[in-house]
Amino acid sequence: MATTQILIGEPEAPAEPQLIVNDMSIQVATVNGSGSQTSNLVLLRAIFRMGIPVSGKNLFPSNIAGLPTWFTIRASKYGYIGRRKEIDLLVAMNPETVEEDVRALDPGAAVVYDERLDVKKYRDDLLFYPVPFDKLVAPVCPDAKLRKLVRNMIYVGVVAKLLNVDMGDVEKALRKQFKKKVKAADLNFAAVKAGWEYASKNMPKQDHFWLERMNLNEGKIMIEGNAAAALGAMFAGVTVVTWYPITPSSSLCETLIDYMKRYRIDPETKKATFAIVQAEDELAAIGMVVGAGWAGARAMTATAGPGISLMAEFIGLGYYAEVPGVIFDIQRVGPSTGLPTRTMQGDIISTALLSHGDTKHPLLFPCSMSECFTMAIEAFDIAEELQTPVFVMCDLDLGMNMWMSDPFPYPEKPIRRGKVLTDEDLNRLGGFQRYKDVDGDGVGYRTLPGTKHPAAGYFTRGSGHDERAIYSEKPDVYTKNVDRLARKWQTAVGLVPRPEIQESGKDGIGIVAYGTSHWAVVETLDQLRREQNIEAGYCRVRGYPFNHEIIDFIRRHQRVYVVEQNRDAQLLGLLRLDLEPELIGKLRSIRHYDGLPIDARSTTDSIVTQEIAGTAPATAAPGVTSKSSQEVQA
Amino acid sequence: MATTTVPPAPPRKVNRIGLEQAEYKGNKTTLCAGCGHNAISERIIEAFYEMGVEPHRVAKLSGIGCSSKSPAYFLRTSYGFNAVHGRMPSVATGTVLANHKLIAVGVSGDGDTASIGIGQFVHLMRRNLPIIYIIEDNGVYGLTKGQFSATADIGSKLKTGVINDLPAIDTCALAILLGATYVARSFSGDKRQLLALIEGAVAHHGTAMLDVISPCVTFNDHEGSTKSYSYVKDHESPIEDVSFVPFFEDISVDYDPGTTTEITMHDGSRLLLKKLNTDYDPTNKGEALRVLTEAHDNEEVVTGLFYVDTKRESFIDQLNLVDEPLATLPESRVRPPKSVLDEVMESLR
Numbered sequence: 001m002a003t004t005q006i007l008i009g010e011p012e013a014p015a016e017p018q019l020i021v022n023d024m025s026i027q028v029a030t031v032n033g034s035g036s037q038t039s040n041l042v043l044l045r046a047i048f049r050m051g052i053p054v055s056g057k058n059l060f061p062s063n064i065a066g067l068p069t070w071f072t073i074r075a076s077k078y079g080y081i082g083r084r085k086e087i088d089l090l091v092a093m094n095p096e097t098v099e100e101d102v103r104a105l106d107p108g109a110a111v112v113y114d115e116r117l118d119v120k121k122y123r124d125d126l127l128f129y130p131v132p133f134d135k136l137v138a139p140v141c142p143d144a145k146l147r148k149l150v151r152n153m154i155y156v157g158v159v160a161k162l163l164n165v166d167m168g169d170v171e172k173a174l175r176k177q178f179k180k181k182v183k184a185a186d187l188n189f190a191a192v193k194a195g196w197e198y199a200s201k202n203m204p205k206q207d208h209f210w211l212e213r214m215n216l217n218e219g220k221i222m223i224e225g226n227a228a229a230a231l232g233a234m235f236a237g238v239t240v241v242t243w244y245p246i247t248p249s250s251s252l253c254e255t256l257i258d259y260m261k262r263y264r265i266d267p268e269t270k271k272a273t274f275a276i277v278q279a280e281d282e283l284a285a286i287g288m289v290v291g292a293g294w295a296g297a298r299a300m301t302a303t304a305g306p307g308i309s310l311m312a313e314f315i316g317l318g319y320y321a322e323v324p325g326v327i328f329d330i331q332r333v334g335p336s337t338g339l340p341t342r343t344m345q346g347d348i349i350s351t352a353l354l355s356h357g358d359t360k361h362p363l364l365f366p367c368s369m370s371e372c373f374t375m376a377i378e379a380f381d382i383a384e385e386l387q388t389p390v391f392v393m394c395d396l397d398l399g400m401n402m403w404m405s406d407p408f409p410y411p412e413k414p415i416r417r418g419k420v421l422t423d424e425d426l427n428r429l430g431g432f433q434r435y436k437d438v439d440g441d442g443v444g445y446r447t448l449p450g451t452k453h454p455a456a457g458y459f460t461r462g463s464g465h466d467e468r469a470i471y472s473e474k475p476d477v478y479t480k481n482v483d484r485l486a487r488k489w490q491t492a493v494g495l496v497p498r499p500e501i502q503e504s505g506k507d508g509i510g511i512v513a514y515g516t517s518h519w520a521v522v523e524t525l526d527q528l529r530r531e532q533n534i535e536a537g538y539c540r541v542r543g544y545p546f547n548h549e550i551i552d553f554i555r556r557h558q559r560v561y562v563v564e565q566n567r568d569a570q571l572l573g574l575l576r577l578d579l580e581p582e583l584i585g586k587l588r589s590i591r592h593y594d595g596l597p598i599d600a601r602s603t604t605d606s607i608v609t610q611e612i613a614g615t616a617p618a619t620a621a622p623g624v625t626s627k628s629s630q631e632v633q634a
Numbered sequence: 635m636a637t638t639t640v641p642p643a644p645p646r647k648v649n650r651i652g653l654e655q656a657e658y659k660g661n662k663t664t665l666c667a668g669c670g671h672n673a674i675s676e677r678i679i680e681a682f683y684e685m686g687v688e689p690h691r692v693a694k695l696s697g698i699g700c701s702s703k704s705p706a707y708f709l710r711t712s713y714g715f716n717a718v719h720g721r722m723p724s725v726a727t728g729t730v731l732a733n734h735k736l737i738a739v740g741v742s743g744d745g746d747t748a749s750i751g752i753g754q755f756v757h758l759m760r761r762n763l764p765i766i767y768i769i770e771d772n773g774v775y776g777l778t779k780g781q782f783s784a785t786a787d788i789g790s791k792l793k794t795g796v797i798n799d800l801p802a803i804d805t806c807a808l809a810i811l812l813g814a815t816y817v818a819r820s821f822s823g824d825k826r827q828l829l830a831l832i833e834g835a836v837a838h839h840g841t842a843m844l845d846v847i848s849p850c851v852t853f854n855d856h857e858g859s860t861k862s863y864s865y866v867k868d869h870e871s872p873i874e875d876v877s878f879v880p881f882f883e884d885i886s887v888d889y890d891p892g893t894t895t896e897i898t899m900h901d902g903s904r905l906l907l908k909k910l911n912t913d914y915d916p917t918n919k920g921e922a923l924r925v926l927t928e929a930h931d932n933e934e935v936v937t938g939l940f941y942v943d944t945k946r947e948s949f950i951d952q953l954n955l956v957d958e959p960l961a962t963l964p965e966s967r968v969r970p971p972k973s974v975l976d977e978v979m980e981s982l983r
Binding site for chain 2: 219220221222223231234235236237238239240242259263264266269271272273274275277279280281283284285286287288289290291292293294295296297298299313314317321407408410411414415447448449450451452453454455456457458459460461462471
């Protein structure tokens with residue numbers, strides 16, 4: 001767990017109950033397009049700079065400006081960076097949602113709010129911090145047009161004062177955020193100071209939350225998963241990138257464009273060692289990947305569920321014609337206008353079996369920034385070694401939120417380009433058969449178009465071909481070909497990332513999870529131990545097809561909870577396809593599917609409820625989900 | 635004993651790179667006897683032979699349909715890819731991005747291009763990707779047994795008696811509007827013109843779009859069809875007489891000034907467009923579109939090179955790619971050094 005585990009110990013009862021240090025959640029409720037994202041990131045980065053493990057979740061609408069948006073910052077001395085749904089301090093800036101936001105708080109929570117909002121009429125069991133935002137912003141920002149944007153910086157100062165965030169770190173974070181725009185940075189920092197000074201003079205501390213400097217973030221970076229994956233693609237040596245904008249994947253390719261322009265221009269000729277093309281749609285984006293992969297490029301696209309749906313036919317062709325390509329799926333909720341800006345592990349089954357016929361595809365499940373980077377590199381190697389499309393299954397939470405991370409390791413191993421024959425190889429061999437299983441691993445040798453040898457050319461098409469790539473509809477030829485593809489699938493088992501297994505030393509409960517659900521599960525493991533005296537084993541699935549270690553983990557445990565962020569227990573469904581019947585009976589399901597990132601409390605409660613009920617396995621009962629996870633409010 | 639003298643073997647006829655024409659052939663066609671598509675395959679074979687193109691540099695790409703089967707019937711030793719229906723343009727684009735040294739030949743049909751593939755077609759034309767894009771256009775779906783396609787003329791009749799009551803999509807007019815830089819229409823039965831136009835397309839750098847009327851002998855060659863052999867023969871109206879002089883042949887052609895437009899292609903080859911009845915300027919977009927519109931009104935099948943622009947940058951030029959194919963760049967040129975990763979990591983602290 002070296003790259004992803006940052007736990008440094010378990011929570012204990014605070015020595016001084018009056019003060020809760022470095023263990024809290026802040027929620028900021030604002031209006032989309034009001035500049036609040038910058039304020040929130042400044043706060044997040046300032047806490048990061050103080051050496052306190054921190055995470056930020058942006059819950060935003062599908063909208064440019066005007067609709068409500070929330071940002072949650074969690075600081076945890078225990079290193080928990082998954083979402084925590086309980087809010088300790090609310091910054092209520094949005095009149096549209098203030099009632100809902102305030103009513104969702106637990107008693108005793110604190111609320112910083114615009115004094116014009118009459119928060120007290122909704123609750124009398126909170127700690128109230130009214131702030132005259134308009135009065136404070138006017139003197140620091142004479143330009144009335146800018147006030148809407150600068151206004152949100154005031155709460156940064158107020159919160160910094162209330163929680164003891166270091167103003168030096170706030171200023172550094174703010175200047176990093178504004179980069180070279182010094183005037184804008186000065187203006188905004190003046191607003192922060194105005195908030196801080198107001199709070200100093202007028203807001204005696206009522207709550208018990210406090211932040212203190214730690215040293216847990218030494219050397220660490222903050223990055224979004226999409227940027228981490230883009231870096232991975234660049235260091236994987238990607239040469240052709242074709243994409244179509246779709247939330248939440250667009251920033252992956254946009255960041256990649258920035259990095260490639262900077263680091264992948266040939267120093268001598270000033271020409272590009274890559275081609276990046278914004279395609280007309282996802283059909284074309286994947287078609288270009290297939291064409292480029294066929295011609296030998298390291299080719300990729302990035303998309304989300306609706307794009308994956310459109311790509312289905314081409315992916316099937318890629319599978320049968322055996323063309324490498326990498327597809328980053330930044331999963332989100334729903335088609336069309338259904339929650340496109342909310343997170344979900346929703347494309348697991350549809351992507352694993354995408355297209356028609358007997359198609360199945362390797363999936364990689366990164367859970368962290370480091371894995372977005374390393375798995376991007378691995379995906380290109382696997383795609384070329386297996387000559388097939390490979391998917392990197394991220395999600396919106398991973399891709400678009402800021403996460404702290406250890407710096408990424410420079411790839412130690414050289415790029416693996418798979419079985420490609422050159423003209424020299426062909427001179428030696430005399431010829432080749434494109435789809436012949438020479439090595440017994442189901443993977444044939446290929447040539448790249450342009451290879452100068454009379455025996456190098458071949459004709460690529462769908463499933464109806466023999467070993468020499470000649471068209472055939474003969475039953476035995478077809479069967480032989482798809483049976484070879486099944487052998488190739490066995491080879492894939494050994495190539496996709498192995499699971500990460502944390503033994504409990506006991507054979508009772510096991511937990512299986514993947515991707516961002518990991519961050520809830522590591523906390524759930526501690527909660528189960530602390531609250532229920534349950535030591536659970538944990539298997540984090542990192543690749544599909546499933547490795548035997550996953551099957552063995554299930555075999556070793558009496559009950560195995562599969563934790564995922566979809567309604568239909570999609571990974572559990574895939575496991576059932578591979579498992580013996582007696583093992584299927586061990587599986588139970590924990591599902592979280594309200595569009596928000598999964599949290600530990602809901603997960604733990606759901607496991608405990610099922611443990612107490614001692615109930616029927618999950619396979620029988622769709623819809624069994626944690627009540628608490630359904631109750632989560634944005 | 636009478637002595638017989640064996641006549642010397644005729645000299646082996648080869649092209650400028652020493653290959654015989656037979657080396658440009660493909661597998662035996664499986665299309666219907668008399669299908670116009672086979673005639674187009676033959677012209678492709680001749681053109682590539684005469685131009686002396688190295689077969690290993692050719693990528694043959696197609697979608698789905700009768701037309702899209704035909705790349706198997708020419709240039710056997712080249713690289714072929716039979717993609718999915720209507721999506722050849724994207725596969726071709728990816729192929730050329732990966733290796734811009736390849737000569738891409740895309741073969742499509744009227745259904746493959748003008749219906750299911752119209753989206754990819756228009757964007758390919760817009761990009762001016764270096765490709766020879768041939769539509770084998772017969773106005774019907776062959777493999778699914780004779781439904782109208784979107785290039786069928788209004789009023790044209792199916793074998794079943796069904797009349798087409800929608801206007802045809804003119805792929806040439808569309809290509810010209812969208813930015814393709816070499817746009818022609820020809821007829822599979824017009825050997826000389828088609829050969830010269832394909833050779834011109836090989837010499838062109840950018841999107842060369844050829845809509846070749848190619849009658850379907852099985853489903854659309856009857857009385858009442860506007861894509862039958864006899865109809866096209868009777869209604870064909872070439873706008874110019876096209877000849878092609880390849881760059882490697884030092885031939886001077888005499889013509890009276892004012893009778894012929896000479897176009898010098900990217901590789902130095904020349905197209906000679908001898909004026910027929912009208913004074914036609916193939917570098918004028920507006921004129922090209924007027925001629926195409928009038929042809930529909932007059933129920934004429936105009937053929938010839940409608941539009942050519944040898945100056946516009948191709949998509950590959952715009953991308954400013956390194957000279958070598960991206961596909962085979964070594965690791966040292968595609969994986970930045972550790973110092974770059976260190977620099978990026980530092981910027982994220």
